[in-house]
Amino acid sequence: MGLSKGAGFAGLPAAVLLLFAMLLMGSVSGIGVNWGTQLTHPLPAATVVKILKDNGFQTLKLFDADSSILSALKNSQIQVMVGIPNDMLYTLSNSVQAAEKWVAKNVSAYVSSNGVDIRYVAVGNEPFLETYNGTFEGITLPALQNVQAALVKAGLSSQIKVTVPMNGDVYESSTDVPSQGDFRANIQDRMVEIVKFLNDNGSPFTVNIYPFISLYDNPNFPVDYAFFNGYSSPIDDNGKIYQDMFTANYDTLVWTLQKYGYGNMSIIVGEIGWPTDGDQHATLQYAQRFNQGFMARYIAGQGTPMRSGPLDAYLFSLIDEDAKSIQPGNFERHWGIFYFDGTPKYQLNLTANSNGLVPASNVKYLSRQWCVMSPSASLDDPQLAPSVSYACANGDCTSLGYGTSCGNLDARGNISYAFNSYYQIQDQLPSACKFGNLSGVTNSDPSSGDCQFHIMIKTAARLTTSRGGSLRQPVGLLMFLFMLFCTIL
Numbered sequence: 001m002g003l004s005k006g007a008g009f010a011g012l013p014a015a016v017l018l019l020f021a022m023l024l025m026g027s028v029s030g031i032g033v034n035w036g037t038q039l040t041h042p043l044p045a046a047t048v049v050k051i052l053k054d055n056g057f058q059t060l061k062l063f064d065a066d067s068s069i070l071s072a073l074k075n076s077q078i079q080v081m082v083g084i085p086n087d088m089l090y091t092l093s094n095s096v097q098a099a100e101k102w103v104a105k106n107v108s109a110y111v112s113s114n115g116v117d118i119r120y121v122a123v124g125n126e127p128f129l130e131t132y133n134g135t136f137e138g139i140t141l142p143a144l145q146n147v148q149a150a151l152v153k154a155g156l157s158s159q160i161k162v163t164v165p166m167n168g169d170v171y172e173s174s175t176d177v178p179s180q181g182d183f184r185a186n187i188q189d190r191m192v193e194i195v196k197f198l199n200d201n202g203s204p205f206t207v208n209i210y211p212f213i214s215l216y217d218n219p220n221f222p223v224d225y226a227f228f229n230g231y232s233s234p235i236d237d238n239g240k241i242y243q244d245m246f247t248a249n250y251d252t253l254v255w256t257l258q259k260y261g262y263g264n265m266s267i268i269v270g271e272i273g274w275p276t277d278g279d280q281h282a283t284l285q286y287a288q289r290f291n292q293g294f295m296a297r298y299i300a301g302q303g304t305p306m307r308s309g310p311l312d313a314y315l316f317s318l319i320d321e322d323a324k325s326i327q328p329g330n331f332e333r334h335w336g337i338f339y340f341d342g343t344p345k346y347q348l349n350l351t352a353n354s355n356g357l358v359p360a361s362n363v364k365y366l367s368r369q370w371c372v373m374s375p376s377a378s379l380d381d382p383q384l385a386p387s388v389s390y391a392c393a394n395g396d397c398t399s400l401g402y403g404t405s406c407g408n409l410d411a412r413g414n415i416s417y418a419f420n421s422y423y424q425i426q427d428q429l430p431s432a433c434k435f436g437n438l439s440g441v442t443n444s445d446p447s448s449g450d451c452q453f454h455i456m457i458k459t460a461a462r463l464t465t466s467r468g469g470s471l472r473q474p475v476g477l478l479m480f481l482f483m484l485f486c487t488i489l
């Protein structure tokens, strides 16, 4: 007893030093998450930052450089990847001055005096998607070069790295075997140039990998291969066995990079996740199965056959975004592990000892009232169809339709859902529930089972109460050290 106690005391200072060293090197690990902001009613930034901290997220990926979000991240100790939207690439590719302005305004201003821990700048987002018809193919590398030059000029290039989040089909394997991987033929030269540039500057390759999309696009895609529980016909790549699409896709990238001499380049999985609505395969059960399966891998630090060791990854996504384009599909508005109001959707353990997600606190809702189809209105009313079209076009009807959470509603239920969606998005304005005499407001919740008729949250602009003291100043570092101490002792 005495001996082990003595050893414990002797070990303490070393442990403290080690912890400080880890903190300084920024090697605090933990799954990251994407925070997208295309919502009609976003939660206050400070509320979202509290969700991040309460759930132990230490790394965060953004799609732009929103000043209210970056301000809310001050002193949070969260490591941030800020983003440059594709529509800015042209300007940045043409002008190093524009890149310098972007870096000064959106990076330097926050890292210097404001204590925001920016680690990466994502230049564009999936710019080589085939749906863009090549619009960004010629300008991505020049934009990357100009942003890198601006970071160098600002004296930030050793701590902040540039990268480009790529969609997982910029490379492929014609036989599905990872070792046959290569960049897509029509963009091969451009990809090799970008990879060389990233490598020259110590930057990572960032890729978004989506088994859900493979399943959505291809009716013959084997469902079990999308998940992490094993698959009856695994791929055997010279003795390396692949039982899930994520791992095979990741290693296809490793082989591809290796083919061009960049086999050691670090890889970030910029987005990984599963949506919960808007498609027959977008269910709470599948999303939990996928995300928890991925987290089990992540927590175990298991890696892939080609890259053992921990993965670097960002879940997609933190919160549902009801204003996202549904051009790719109705599921697009349902990627969150939280609903729009910060309520967890299902149990998800992000660490070995966690017991599910921690919800947002102090969320302010509008009144408990809903807009529904009036019981006296007739289904034959000629005004019904245009009214529903209008409500869905300006509201969100992505939870209606085959295989969705409200897919079992009858015709009246459908119409009520559409009316209510529009009414809530319009902040329950009385005029937003006046579809002739087809609609009326009710205090009785029309929700049933998984089909939720939401009540909208109050947005910052509509909150009458004071917004003072919005940022909780966290005693983060001390708390963190204390917790680690407790773990060690």
Ligand SMILES: *[C@@H]1O[C@H](CO)[C@@H](O)[C@H](O)[C@H]1NC(C)=O
Residues within 6 Å of the ligand: 064, 065, 066, 085, 098, 101, 102, 103, 105, 106
């Ligand atoms: C900073 O980022 C914001 C948000 O992405 C963008 O609107 C703005 O134009 C950027 N500022 C500069 C000077 O480029």
Ligand SMILES: *[C@@H]1O[C@H](CO)[C@@H](O)[C@H](O)[C@H]1NC(C)=O
Residues within 6 Å of the ligand: 131, 132, 133
């Ligand atoms: C890409 O091309 C297709 C077919 O020519 C067209 O329908 C689509 O609008 C184009 N998309 C973009 C983003 O230019």
Ligand SMILES: *[C@@H]1O[C@H](CO)[C@@H](O)[C@H](O)[C@H]1NC(C)=O
Residues within 6 Å of the ligand: 261, 262, 263, 264
């Ligand atoms: C990659 O790293 C390993 C171990 O650090 C080393 O043995 C190998 O030579 C490196 N390969 C390349 C292509 O740099």
Ligand SMILES: *[C@@H]1O[C@H](CO)[C@@H](O)[C@H](O)[C@H]1NC(C)=O
Residues within 6 Å of the ligand: 292, 347, 348, 349, 353, 354, 355, 356
């Ligand atoms: C999460 O952890 C709790 C407590 O350890 C456990 O009861 C639960 O089954 C876990 N959930 C999942 C989805 O693994």
Ligand SMILES: *[C@@H]1O[C@H](CO)[C@@H](O)[C@H](O)[C@H]1NC(C)=O
Residues within 6 Å of the ligand: 400, 401, 402, 409, 410, 411, 414
């Ligand atoms: C409800 O609406 C969805 C989507 O608009 C439609 O596919 C479905 O057929 C409707 N169901 C009924 C019973 O009207």
Ligand SMILES: *[C@@H]1O[C@H](CO)[C@@H](O)[C@H](O)[C@H]1NC(C)=O
Residues within 6 Å of the ligand: 376, 377, 436, 437
């Ligand atoms: C609804 O309004 C129309 C025109 O305003 C009227 O003709 C009709 O009688 C009303 N129906 C009911 C059930 O009140």
